[in-house]
Amino acid sequence: MDLLLQLTGNGLYCAAGDFYIDPWRPVDRAVITHAHSDHACAGSRAYIAARPGEALLRARVGGEAAIQALDYGEPLALNGVRVSLHPAGHILGSAQVRIECGGEVWVVSGDYKLEPDPTCAAFEPVACDTFVTESTFGLPIYRWPPEAEVFAEIRNWWAANRQAGKASVLFAYSLGKAQRVLAGIHAGLEYADGPIYTHGAVENFCRLYREAGIALAPTVHASAAPAATDWSHALILAPPSANGTQWMRRFGPLSTGFVSGWMRIRGARRRRSLDRGFVLSDHADWPGLMSAIHKSGASRVWVTHGYRAPVVEWLRQQGTDALAIETRFEGEQDETGAESADPSEAGP
């Protein structure tokens, strides 16, 4: 019997509905889970995506692209296959793809997290027979601290740097993580700690978030700031690829921090020669993965993108039918870029 989804040379394909999910080469019809570049490839003839992420996807795949936007939960029939999108909690407009055909239900999670995030709709468990899950942080060492603690740590670091007369350069992925930091850093406070500047890659996505009605702390594009700017009180948000570049020179004495799930491991921080690591991720941690898998009620789990082998082995030992499937990245995961490897983050 043919499976509802198959892994092809272009990615996951639904033959019955004739569409791909997050294909890695241009195809006729692509259902996109979210606008990170490793999931949204330009050049397809038609795209289907969740409405809140439409503008982000357009920025990624080009203004002329044919994008059909669906509200979360809104069904679409494609050759008798019922397709709907449901919040994944990863970034603005991120979606799980639910596919139903002949009474069988599949859900492709894309990237997701279970923690609340003021910049996007919260993850919704969707019941299914087969759940295709990511596994970026699929080891039990990955367990996220409460978000409020992490923001307090970031503020304390920033305050200590201000006192020492150093600029605070905080690296965060330019789409999603940077905006989550900007939405959360002053949440519940009545005052701002100081001016926040952004790298161009971050600023572009901030504009799209604000246009979508997401409240972010005010920011100034660093490259547009006057030459005489005093950076010693500033927080500067930049993509990780800006570390060590010419662009950093303008800030004078500075301390560097990185907001990422990888910062849970000391070695990952020390290898990058960063002063501080802040553990905040837009991916599910180990308990999150297990909880999402459990709540899906799926009897079969496909595991993609990350620590596939340990997750599959663990699930099998728990009695779940699990299988590892290839991701678009050939070879094995290199942790240095796995959390949203984003080509738009190269250069200033």
Place this chain on the structure above:
Amino acid sequence: MKAFAELYAALDATTKTNEKVAAITRYFSSVPPADAAWATTFLIGRRPKRLLESRKLAQWAMEESGIPEWLFGECYQAVGDFAETIALLLPPAQSSSNLPLSYWIEERLLPLRDTEDEARRASLVSAWREMDERQRFAWNKIITGEFRVGVSQSLVVRAVAAVSGLDAAVVSHRLMGDWQPTAAFWMQLVAPAAGEADVSRPYPFFLAYPLEGSIKELGGVGEWQVEWKWDGIRAQLIRRNGRTFVWSRGEELMTDRFPELEMLGAQLPEGTVVDGEVVAWKNGEPLPFAQMQRRIGRKALGARILSEVPVVIVAYDLLELNGEDIRERPLEYRRAGLEEIAPPDSALIVSPVVLADTWEELTARRQEARARKVEGFMLKRLGSPYRVGRRRGDWWKWKIQPYSVDAVLIYAQPGHGRRASLFTDYTFGVWDGDELVPFAKAYSGLTDEEIRQVDAFVRANTVEKFGPVRAVKPELVFELAFEGIQRSPRHRSGIAVRFPRMARWRTDKKAVDADTLDTIRALLPRPVDATPP
């Protein structure tokens, strides 16, 4: 434990020495003396005898976390640090300990010495439950004896000097020798006037800097005393109160390892401290360092090993004469004293002075180094005092060029700590006919960027996996440098080298261009006398 865990985190969060010293100073001035004493112990790399086996610790951590062994292994691979892996895997913390470090060591850790496994397990699991995640990590670091946080002894000395107002040299001296980490010790350490000097206490070693730039920049050859640089174990031989002590540079008391030197001590005048190199020595010349390692490796020193590998101390300097600290006196004065106290035909050989009228002559004589089985020259400025630690200016080491060989990367495995989950530990092969035989392992010498490139190569070119070890396509060629070479029946190539490291990535060479085992065999010294198998 709170303050100590915070200290660990603060030290871990910076690579700047000033910030580290500031963090240690803050810690010392805010905790009870017993805590300061214990922290000093750990920071300078001493530790109580290891009480718990890693295997057991891992097993208890797995039980407490509900993690099977294979998954623990996967996690350890990703983290690269045992103590950290456990801290990350334990169930989320429910509490945090306000009890002092000394309580955790003295009341909780040390008593485990006299208990059975079950009681140890219960005590350890309970300790984990009483601590938060950071505390668990610092605690695990202590109990596994892997306490490395990038703090050198000199940073600790600076911090103690800062809180006590003492001179760093005084603190250094007080930290040497045998002491117990107690509140009383800490009070003595920071006390204004020197307390009773411990009879066994050595002086801090003065270490030479490698010579940079041209030898001519040192001025006239006549301003320098030149000696051969011997390859052995740097040590101080102390004779005080009718007793003899031998300290290694790693501050290990090694008297009982060297009965020859203990006998020598009895021939020295009261109140003598000699700085020198303990060298395996036979028929008037050094034995290969591997022989010394063989001897050090023996638990019991039988008559056979003592006669096969006898040791001497090749004396460099005299630090104490007739009970007086003479380190501030000029080199010539100390050298004269050394020659005067040296007993004839004993296990003390005064390091011979090499005479040369010009730098050119000296440079030429440096070529004798390999035949003499030494590492090169030591240059000591006449008139200079015996200083503390590694300082530029008065002592230089001028080593001979290392051996070098082009070899092919054949195996790689992930490193530890900041190199975890990167392939950084390499095995290199050289040609034996049309086969590459493993020849040396090397871990150091590449830049971070080069490591990343090699890591990517390993991932893309793995041909076989053996546990964490990858066999890779033989393609990358590196120039390996090493100091010594000798025959070894334990190595497949039949050769063992000393201090191998990567000198250069030879991107200009292909695997076929690498050296052969025959060329390397040609570097072997001719057999001296029949060394026992």
